[in-house]
Amino acid sequence: MAIISHRKLTAEREQCILDLLKQSDALAVSALSEQLEVSEATIRRDLQNLHERGLLERVHGGATLKAVGQPELLFSDKEGKCSDEKQRIAAAALELIQQHDTIYLDGGSTILQLARLLESRSGLTIVTNSLMAASLLMESRHRLILTGGEFRALSRTMVGPLSASILQSITVDKAFMGTIGLTLNDGMSTTDANEAFTKKQIMSRSRQVILLADHSKFGVPSFVNSGSLEDLQTVITDSISDEFRKRFNELGIHLILA
Amino acid sequence: MAIISHRKLTAEREQCILDLLKQSDALAVSALSEQLEVSEATIRRDLQNLHERGLLERVHGGATLKAVGQPELLFSDKEGKCSDEKQRIAAAALELIQQHDTIYLDGGSTILQLARLLESRSGLTIVTNSLMAASLLMESRHRLILTGGEFRALSRTMVGPLSASILQSITVDKAFMGTIGLTLNDGMSTTDANEAFTKKQIMSRSRQVILLADHSKFGVPSFVNSGSLEDLQTVITDSISDEFRKRFNELGIHLILA
DNA sequence: ACGGATTTGATCGATTTTGATTGAATATAA
DNA sequence: TTATATTCAATCAAAATCGATCAAATCCGT
Incomplete structure (x- = not known):
């Protein structure tokens, strides 16, 4: 047959x-x-x-x-359609991390790239509100703590007032943050109010705040303010305009070009 | 022949x-x-x-x-074994859930089966410390809240004192709990102290506590006590000994045989 | 072996999917 | 720009698949 x-x-x-x-x-x-x-x-x-x-x-x-940058697609690529810039930025961020640090990993594809690099390391205490990062790191030899909160499907993160409960009771050494956009006047901004709330919370609980943002984020405003430039101690990017460079200098922000 | x-x-x-x-x-x-x-x-x-x-x-x-185009689960059940009894128990639990309920889903394979049944439903507020349940319900039309806490790889749950922060600030209508074992004398018990802590927390924050346990759990003790039988309002199982039946009766626990 | 309950396979009309055809919209070359 | 070649969305008939129904076959307890 x-x-x-x-x-x-x-x-x-x-x-x-x-x-x-x-x-x-x-x-x-x-x-x-x-x-x-x-x-x-x-x-x-x-x-x-x-x-x-x-x-x-x-x-x-x-x-x-979908065109990169569309939030819907941030995470659909398992392969890591991650641009070269994001990988370099993540690699530069990795250098800032020391043994036994307690760090926070925000949502977003750039930070996720950093999580990938941390996968093979060990001994850190990693706090995150990103389920993608948690998923990557769950088999690793780090201590992993999730913030909790309301689940936001678009970014796969836990956000909002409920996440504040845990965030208020911890302090981290370094917070690695992502953003939708940042401008000279209004600082960082994002699309969701709950997400912005959580970002502000963790930044106030970190000894050092490090922003990872490729050049496409600069000068782009989004909906809700999620922190001012004054909150930042370090910015890692791939290329930057003179305006921003000057402003960072004024604010004493450590700029790293990857 | x-x-x-x-x-x-x-x-x-x-x-x-x-x-x-x-x-x-x-x-x-x-x-x-x-x-x-x-x-x-x-x-x-x-x-x-x-x-x-x-x-x-x-x-x-x-x-x-799984539906086409749906991203793969972030956290999945390695074993994936789900006996017929567990399916029936989960189906019986589903009947207890009403529209607009706020429910808590514990870790464990039986509860995970309940999460599967909830996937195609909508309109509930679902609180969980199980990342596998969260991963299943990620794309569903429920409001999803994660407890946060320290990640326990073995059970893929968030547990420990940090999870208390959120748990103390919420109340749910029905908590669907699993357990490693339960005995007449010592009540429920589990292997991990942090996990036991979290279980006790949520049970104190739920109007109704419903235990889902197949017959293999009865009479089996584990390491750390995670609650007494008095904490339970309802027990769903597939078959039960006369001793336990009598005790549940004494305690006014509603017994459901699936 | 008997009878009731369950499971199976066949049938039928309704629904969904497919491929061809059409004229309109878009891209490419002159 | 105009002319030509693709590609498109809309339409329709044929094919595949569906759910409902019912009678035959099978299973199970007595």
């Missing part, structure tokens, strides 16, 4: 498209049609479905993963 | 489907029908049953383990 090769299920096919997209940034409708052995009309319908669910970006002739 | 190959029992077949699903992302009804040598109608009934028990997702033409 012959083995009949069944056509893939819709769900299976959509998963396939997403997997393929993770490997190459963009895919043509025609290529997908050949690869998956269905008509182009079907591929177009699949792409539309996936787009409506926010899983990819549609372009003429095919599809791409 | 040839050996007649008996058709598989329903339970056997359903287990088979789950095993096959773990190997490939998605399976077609037609493929399963051939593989297991039963009609497609039967496969559809099996898939519907498994779906109602929260063990798979149904898609047109077949079934998948």
Whole structure:
């Protein structure tokens, strides 16, 4: 008896498209049609479905993963579609960490990259509100403490007033913070009020606050203020304008270019 | 005389489907029908049953383990073993939950099964110290609150004094608790002191405490006491000895046999 | 062996998905 | 810019799949 090769299920096919997209940034409708052995009309319908669910970006002739910087996609890349800058920034941050430090890891893809580098280390006490970071570090040889709080799905972090309970009862040596954007006038800002609240909390409980932000964050304002530049002791970035450099100098902020 | 190959029992077949699903992302009804040598109608009934028990997702033409495009779980159950008893106990617990309830989910595989059943529901406020439960419910339409605390790798839970900060500031309607063992004399007990501490904390902050424990837990002592039988309002199990039944009766504990 | 309960497979109309076709919209080249 | 070639969304009929129903087969306790 012959083995009949069944056509893939819709769900299976959509998963396939997403997997393929993770490997190459963009895919043509025609290529997908050949690869998956269905008509182009079907591929177009699949792409539309996936787009409506926010899983990819549609372009003429095919599809791409969402543009980087879109919060929805910050974490969808398992592989670490992490830019080179973010890796260098994380590596520079790693140098600041000493044995037996108690550190805080904020949410965001840059900090997550730092967590990856810490995976193979040991002996630190790591406090975090990021479930992605916790997930990475759970098998490591660090002491791991989670802040608790209301779960925010978009950033996969625990935020809000409830997280304050724990944060108020601890002090860390170094807090590694991320941000959506920062401006000269208004300092750091983010999209969610609860998240901003938690960021402010932890910054007040850290001996040293270190901001990790690539050049794309500078000059970009977001919705809610999450701290002023005065709160920072150190900033790590890949490149910076003269304006910001001058301001950091005035404020006595240690600037590290990675 | 040839050996007649008996058709598989329903339970056997359903287990088979789950095993096959773990190997490939998605399976077609037609493929399963051939593989297991039963009609497609039967496969559809099996898939519907498994779906109602929260063990798979149904898609047109077949079934998948998780919805397409959903990121993989951050924290997953390594063993993943879930006996039939635990499923029934979880299903019975589900019936106790009402719309808009605020509930607490403890760690443990039985409670995790309950979390699976809650995945497709919505509108609850769910507090948990279990990262596996949180990971399952991450994308669901509930309000999700994590307790925070020190991460205990073995149980993938947040425990210890730090978790008390949040627990003291909340009250839940129903706490669904697991345990390593319970005895007539010493009540519930578990292996880790921090875990026991957290269990006692939440039980004191819940209007109703519901213990989910299969028969293997009864009469088995563990290391640290994590609460007395008097703390319980309801116990759900699959079978129970007369001694325990009598004691529960004396204490006014509502016993549910699943 | 008997009878009730459960499970199975077949059937049917309803729903969903697919591929082809169309004219409109967009990209590319001249 | 205009002309040409792709790609697109909308539409429709065919195919696949679905849920509901019912009768036959199987299972189980008496």
